[in-house]
Amino acid sequence: MTQASLFTTHDGDIVLRAGAEPDSKHDFRVHKFILSLASSVFKDMFAFPQPSDQTLNERQLPVVDVSDPPAALDVVLRLIYPGVEPPKITERKTLSASLLTADKYNITSIYPTLRENLKTFLPGDREPLWAYIIACRFGFLEEKKQAAEQTNSEHFLHLGDREVLQLVSSTDLFQLVEFIQRREFEGRSKITWHLYPTNVTYKTSCEHKGRDTQYYYSQLEKEVWEAFFFNPCLGPNDLFAVVDRVHDPPPGCDPLPMSGDWYSEEGDEDDKAFKCPLQPMTIRRKLVDLADVLRRYNKELLQRYFGGV
Numbered sequence: 001m002t003q004a005s006l007f008t009t010h011d012g013d014i015v016l017r018a019g020a021e022p023d024s025k026h027d028f029r030v031h032k033f034i035l036s037l038a039s040s041v042f043k044d045m046f047a048f049p050q051p052s053d054q055t056l057n058e059r060q061l062p063v064v065d066v067s068d069p070p071a072a073l074d075v076v077l078r079l080i081y082p083g084v085e086p087p088k089i090t091e092r093k094t095l096s097a098s099l100l101t102a103d104k105y106n107i108t109s110i111y112p113t114l115r116e117n118l119k120t121f122l123p124g125d126r127e128p129l130w131a132y133i134i135a136c137r138f139g140f141l142e143e144k145k146q147a148a149e150q151t152n153s154e155h156f157l158h159l160g161d162r163e164v165l166q167l168v169s170s171t172d173l174f175q176l177v178e179f180i181q182r183r184e185f186e187g188r189s190k191i192t193w194h195l196y197p198t199n200v201t202y203k204t205s206c207e208h209k210g211r212d213t214q215y216y217y218s219q220l221e222k223e224v225w226e227a228f229f230f231n232p233c234l235g236p237n238d239l240f241a242v243v244d245r246v247h248d249p250p251p252g253c254d255p256l257p258m259s260g261d262w263y264s265e266e267g268d269e270d271d272k273a274f275k276c277p278l279q280p281m282t283i284r285r286k287l288v289d290l291a292d293v294l295r296r297y298n299k300e301l302l303q304r305y306f307g308g309v
Contacts, residue, residue: 028073071094195217242287
């Protein structure tokens with residue numbers, strides 16, 4: 001049985017006509033027995049005598065109009081029919097509509113499969129706020145926590161499907177907003193605290209002036225903060241990459257003028273040898289410590305707001 005002919009078989013005994021708009025209607029010729037086994041809603045529906053004026057199709061099969069999107073109903077049917085290969089869901093809209101359709105007909109048996117599909121959008125989802133809302137709506141606690149970790153305040157401005165906000169409770173939404181605000185405020189404070197104490201007044205014969213040194217640190221702090229804002233799970237290598245985005249300090253540092261050499265683990269770890277108040281190896285060690293601090297803080301905050309999922 002091909003994919004195209006799956007729900008057009010002649011032995012089907014009922015037609016589900018899906019689609020809310022007249023030009024989007026699609027007929028699925030299916031079997032009452034299979035629907036009844038999968039759904040208590042369909043089972044109760046078929047238990048009642050059908051009205052004599054019920055709509056029939058050209059083959060005299062009863063037609064039931066449903067408002068579900070055809071793509072979502074197709075996914076649900078493929079998941080409840082035995083021996084059918086599970087569909088691959090690549091669109092967020094299709095996944096959320098499929099979950100809502102399964103919920104409408106109380107087909108909870110396919111939740112685990114749809115939940116696994118949701119996991120494919122994590123991590124690295126460009127719309128983690130959408131994933132958070134869907135996870136909240138259907139009680140997927142692990143995915144809720146993962147999505148919350150990846151969400152930042154900017155995602156609220158770029159939510160592709162704003163109608164999905166209707167699916168989330170004010171309590172869950174407030175929980176996420178409070179978590180993000182706390183993480184961003186405390187994260188900024190920790191970044192400032194860990195970078196600021198670096199000795200920028202070390203007296204050496206270097207052409208860098210105090211103002212230039214302070215500017216370098218302010219730029220470094222700014223870049224580290226932006227990296228943390230977009231990726232709270234960043235590690236040491238992520239922070240080392242941040243260093244490359246900071247403008248090199250003025251020339252004249254003795255003996256290594258290139259920033260790439262400054263942060264090489266193979267270099268001399270004695271900052272005094274660099275004769276520079278920027279103390280490159282000190283910065284490197286501080287970035288390693290800072291990455292560990294931010295990771296532990298993020299984990300503790302997730303635990304506090306979303307529990308030990």
